[in-house]
Amino acid sequence: MHTQAGAHALWKRLGALLVILGLAAPGSFSSLPAIPHGCPHGCICTADLLSCAKQGLRQVPAALPPTATTLDLSHNDLFQLHSRWLAALPRLQALRLSHNRITDLSPQALHNATALRHLDMSSNHLRAVEKHYFEALLRLEELLLYNNWIVRVDEQAFVQLSSLQKLYLSWNNLTQFPFSSMQGLNHPNLTTLDLSTNNLSSIPIEEVAALPAYIQNGLYLHNNPLRCDCALYQMLLQWQQRQLSSVQDFLEEHTCTAFATMARSLVRFLKYRKIFENCSLSQGSPSAPDTHATVLVGDTLLINCNTSTADVSATYMWISPRHEPIVHPGNSNGTLEVYRNGSLKITAAKPWHSGVYACLAIGKHHQLNKMHEVNVTIHYPTLGGESFSTSLTTLLGCAVSLMLVFVYLYLTPCRCCQCSKKAAAPSPPQECSAQSSILSTTPPATDGPSRKISTSRHVVFLEPIKEAHSGKIRLPASEDIPDAKNPKFLQIKSDSESVSSVFSDTPIMS
Known part of the structure; x- marks a missing residue:
């Protein structure tokens, strides 16, 4: 028993010695992460991240690692930020302060965050946005202020933020907003201005319409108790026709109050436009x-x-x-x-x-x-005092043409019956209408057996055919036959009593 106990103690001492020797070896801690100097208790610290979320903090930790570029203090009980508390973080680019109880910011609370690009102060108790809050954040690109108690925004609150790209102010109690401060070249990079779900009952149409197009494309105004009027309807309708994202993405959420005394009289006026059917394109649209x-x-x-x-x-x-x-x-x-x-x-x-x-x-x-x-x-000015409709002009031209055709067919004088009385013997029906066959699609018939009729509409004959006294066609004398190398067009002498039939489209039968 004593031998076994001594052996066990010996092996225990030997194991402890091996552990000590292993820890003392060079590079034994190379695989373990080094804890940065000054990391607050209960926080997570890496080379550039400091996260103290959900720690129940009521004050900002005093010791902050200077290498941090991201600081997360969200989901705590912070209610105040003392002046120049960020002086120890010269590289800070992202600051998360959401879900705290901050009601106000001291004049120099954020003055040392000159490199800050992202600031999240959503879900706090802010009641206003004063001029001095963010004026030192010249490089700020994203500012999240949604889900606060904000009722007022100072006109100069965002003037210095020339690098601002996204501003979120939704889910507050705003009754008005200084749109004039967002005009012009003050914010050349601003693409999102979210004012949705507030208490805006009216907006200055002229100021909003004067905003640059890139701001209008990201200006979200839905879920506000706006009063229904033609000016608002025409502006948002034009935005919809221009396919702006601020309207297209939330088409059904754009509502207006038809009756100011009735909170339930909300109308989705971009989807059901019947109440605005009397709004003309110019009525109530000063923009x-x-x-x-x-x-x-x-x-x-x-x-x-x-x-x-x-x-x-x-x-x-x-x-x-x-x-x-x-x-x-x-x-x-x-x-x-x-x-x-x-x-x-x-x-x-x-x-x-x-x-x-x-x-x-x-x-x-x-x-x-x-x-x-x-x-x-x-x-260009309109030519002429009156402008006629193209369809009316075409219809009028067709009626006139049709009337002329009827006059031409039924009121043209023809005395073919007298031609038949002059003939001693019966003759073919085409003899009295020789002229009409010139324009007819069917070539005239001839008595000469040696002459062939072409089926073409345009027919060329060798020699003019002479007409006999009896009304029949006879061949010319041999001395009158021209050289075949010099053909001539057919020339038929017309009867003086049937000249009018030359322009007939159909041979007149006697």
């Missing part, structure tokens, strides 16, 4: 003259630079369809003139003036850049 203009050749056209800017010191410049700048006062030949208020005048319009004109409003310190586009169409 039509601002984005499209039509003028006749030689007339004068004045178009406004609808940039919705209140800067009285702003200067204006138009870009012609040929990509040429037009500034005040205008071009050298005087056909294009720019006024101080930004209006463009086209004098003596010509066909080459057609195209899309873009107006740029530039602020005093080159900080205000807004753009508005107008599609100009040049038409």
Whole structure:
């Protein structure tokens, strides 16, 4: 027993020694991931990722690894972010703060995130979007603010975000939105502006219609209690006809309130358009003259630079369809003139003036850049005082032709019966209508056995056939037979009493 116990203890000590020697060997920890310096307790840290999601945090951890490019603090109990707390993360590009209880941001809460490109603050308790919230995020591309309590957005909240591509504000309590701040060249990369599922009862049609086409394509307004009117209907109908994604992707979710006092009077007005059947193309659509203009050749056209800017010191410049700048006062030949208020005048319009004109409003310190586009169409004047329908003209021509045919067939004088009285002996029925056989599709018959009749409509004979006094056809004398090398067309002397039958299409039988 003692021998077995001693052997067991010896083997245990030997195993422990082998383990110690193995751990002490070089490279034994090469396969194990190294824990970055300063990783908070309970978080997951890698070379560039720091995830502290679902840790019940009420404050941001004090120690943060400086190598992190992605920081995930979602699904916690954070309610406040202190100033300059991101100073330790100079490489941070993605910050996830969703599903917390953040109600406000201090003036310098995000000022050190100069490299930040993605910010998710969805599902928090934000009540407004102030000017100082995101003004330092010059490289920000995606901003998620959906599912908050936001009731107001400052007009200057997103002006500095020139790199912004996607902005999500759905599922909030917005009653209005500063669309004028999104016009022009402030956001050249913006492709998604989601304002769906809010409390928007009306939108400024003129400001929305003045937005660039790439913003309209991603401007989602569905699931809002918008009041039904012709202006809204015409704008969204034009978007649908242009196949814009903002309308096509949510066609049935675009609703409007038919009666303001009845919350249940929602109508899917892009699917059931009967209530808008009295809306004309121009009624209630103030955006039509601002984005499209039509003028006749030689007339004068004045178009406004609808940039919705209140800067009285702003200067204006138009870009012609040929990509040429037009500034005040205008071009050298005087056909294009720019006024101080930004209006463009086209004098003596010509066909080459057609195209899309873009107006740029530039602020005093080159900080205000807004753009508005107008599609100009040049038409030629209509020739003549009246324009007839093509089908009516064709029908009238057919009736006149048919009447002339009846007159020609039944009212043409013919005295073939008198021709038969002059004949001493009975003659073939074609003798009195020799002239009619000239235009007939069937060639005339002859008495000469040696003469053959061609079945062709165009027949050429050798010599004119002379007519006898008895009305019969006789062959010419031998001295009158011409050389075969010099053929002539058939010439038949017509009876003075049957001249009118020359133009008959059918031989008249006597």
